[in-house]
Amino acid sequence: MSTRWSKVAIFLAVMLVAVAVPTSAQATFPGRNGLIAFTAGTDAGSQLFTVRPDGTGLRQITHVDGDAVNVDWAPDGGRIVFSIGGEDSVRIAVARPDGTRLRVLPQPAGVFDDQPSFSPDGRTIYFERFTAATNDDAIWRMSSDGSHQRRVLGPFPNGFVTDPNVSPDGKTLSFQGFDGSVTGPPPNLEPAQGLFTADVDGRHIRQIRPYTADETIKADWAPSGRRIAATENANHFHPEDSANIVTMRPDGSAVREVTHFHDGQTNAYLGSYSPDGQWIVFRLEIGGLFGLYRMHPDGSHRKAILKPSAFRPSLIDWGPSH
Numbered sequence: 427m428s429t430r431w432s433k434v435a436i437f438l439a440v441m442l443v444a445v446a447v448p449t450s451a452q453a454t455f456p457g458r459n460g461l462i463a464f465t466a467g468t469d470a471g472s473q474l475f476t477v478r479p480d481g482t483g484l485r486q487i488t489h490v491d492g493d494a495v496n497v498d499w500a501p502d503g504g505r506i507v508f509s510i511g512g513e514d515s516v517r518i519a520v521a522r523p524d525g526t527r528l529r530v531l532p533q534p535a536g537v538f539d540d541q542p543s544f545s546p547d548g549r550t551i552y553f554e555r556f557t558a559a560t561n562d563d564a565i566w567r568m569s570s571d572g573s574h575q576r577r578v579l580g581p582f583p584n585g586f587v588t589d590p591n592v593s594p595d596g597k598t599l600s601f602q603g604f605d606g607s608v609t610g611p612p613p614n615l616e617p618a619q620g621l622f623t624a625d626v627d628g629r630h631i632r633q634i635r636p637y638t639a640d641e642t643i644k645a646d647w648a649p650s651g652r653r654i655a656a657t658e659n660a661n662h663f664h665p666e667d668s669a670n671i672v673t674m675r676p677d678g679s680a681v682r683e684v685t686h687f688h689d690g691q692t693n694a695y696l697g698s699y700s701p702d703g704q705w706i707v708f709r710l711e712i713g714g715l716f717g718l719y720r721m722h723p724d725g726s727h728r729k730a731i732l733k734p735s736a737f738r739p740s741l742i743d744w745g746p747s748h
Contacts, residue, residue: 457649457701457746461523462731463487463497463506464697464718464742474508475739476523479700479720481731487525495741498543499523503748505570507542507551518542518553520570523748531572541643544570545592552578552590552599565590565601565628579628586617589643592626594651598676599624602645605637618663621645621656623676634678638663644696644741648723649703651676655684655723657696669693671708673723684725697742699723707744710734718742 461476461483468486472493477484488494490510497508507520510530516538521528531551533539541554548570555566555577564580565587578599580587586604593600601624604617621635635641635656642660647653653673660669668687671694674680684706685694697707697718705720715734721727732739 457501457503459700459702459705460499460503460745460747462697462707462718462742462744463499463523464739465493465495465497466737466739471512472740474506474525477718477731479705479731479744481718484732485524487523488521488528489525490519490528494519496541497741497743499743499745500544500548500570501546501746502548503746505548506745507544507570509540509542511538511540516540518551518572520551523745531568532575533572539566541588541590543591546594546596552592554588554590561585563587565599577628578626579624579631587622589645591645591647593647593676594649597626599626599628600645600647600654600676602641602643603633619643621654621678632677634674634676635681640664642669642695646696646698647676648673648699649701653723655696655699655706657694660695662690666690669695671696671706682724684721684723686725695740697739698744700744701746705744707731707742709739709742 463476465472466475474488474494475486492510492512495509497506510517510519517530517533518539519530536559538556539553542551550567552567556563563586565578567578568575582603584604587601589602591600601622602619603622604619618637619641620637622633624631639658640661640663642657645654645656655673657669658672659667671684673682693711695709706723707720710717710719716738717730717734718732718739
């Protein structure tokens with residue numbers, strides 16, 4: 427495989443392999459803990475599911491054509507936003523938490539819209555837009571009904587940005603940026619990505635984690651706004667080590683490893699914080715099986731929500747009670 431990908435190839439690869447490595451644009455806002463939403467494979471493609479934090483009430487909530495991925499909860503728990511797509515089209519949809527009243531938001535021709543997340547007041551959706559004709563990739567925002575679409579930041583120096591998340595205080599935007607290279611242990615070549623922040627209007631961009639951190643296209647703000655969580659070594663740039671969840675201050679300092687797997691076979695992939703800030707939900711890969719787990723933000727009290735099996739929860743977001 428070539429070590430140079432076009433932006434179209436990278437964008438489609440991100441969308442199509444989303445169930446392999448958890449990615450999503452999400453921020454957890456303060457509230458009471460509700461359902462956990464995630465993507466899992468079905469005979470009809472990847473669809474959205476919900477489950478209670480105790481593992482009961484597992485339910486498939488979408489039955490769309492194509493893949494339903496990258497779910498994010500509205501701060502009041504009354505809506506979810508997510509992406510629907512495949513090789514030729516990626517669009518953003520809003521629905522109730524049970525999948526009803528699904529509405530695909532307006533989109534101009536020739537673009538792919540993905541990685542949606544709500545603002546803290548629930549009135550705005552931030553998302554990634556890729557325009558195929560011009561190879562333009564940028565972070566955009568729109569009203570939650572799809573109106574008033576406008577660019578926030580981009581083009582990025584290396585042309586590709588994703589995973590916009592607004593901090594709980596509404597002042598800071600975090601996002602993933604790519605360094606333009608493709609690396610990792612063959613044959614799993616992946617674009618190298620690091621974590622950035624900016625003012626919510628796109629100004630004052632700051633890189634807070636290096637490209638060598640090898641993060642998933644996924645980060646989440648703690649409800650307090652004091653920490654950001656992410657997964658590092660996600661694509662196994664260090665092939666003998668594992669993927670692990672870390673947290674850091676919003677300026678990238680005081681990085682803490684929350685999980686401590688280093689056998690190269692057991693991997694932890696971030697989902698999100700719980701709305702009350704007391705838990706982190708994540709996918710644990712162990713022995714070729716996949717489990718949905720929760721733990722305290724310091725890594726203690728790890729507990730299975732869905733025990734390891736062939737069922738593969740991905741793109742996980744813990745929603746507030748509605």
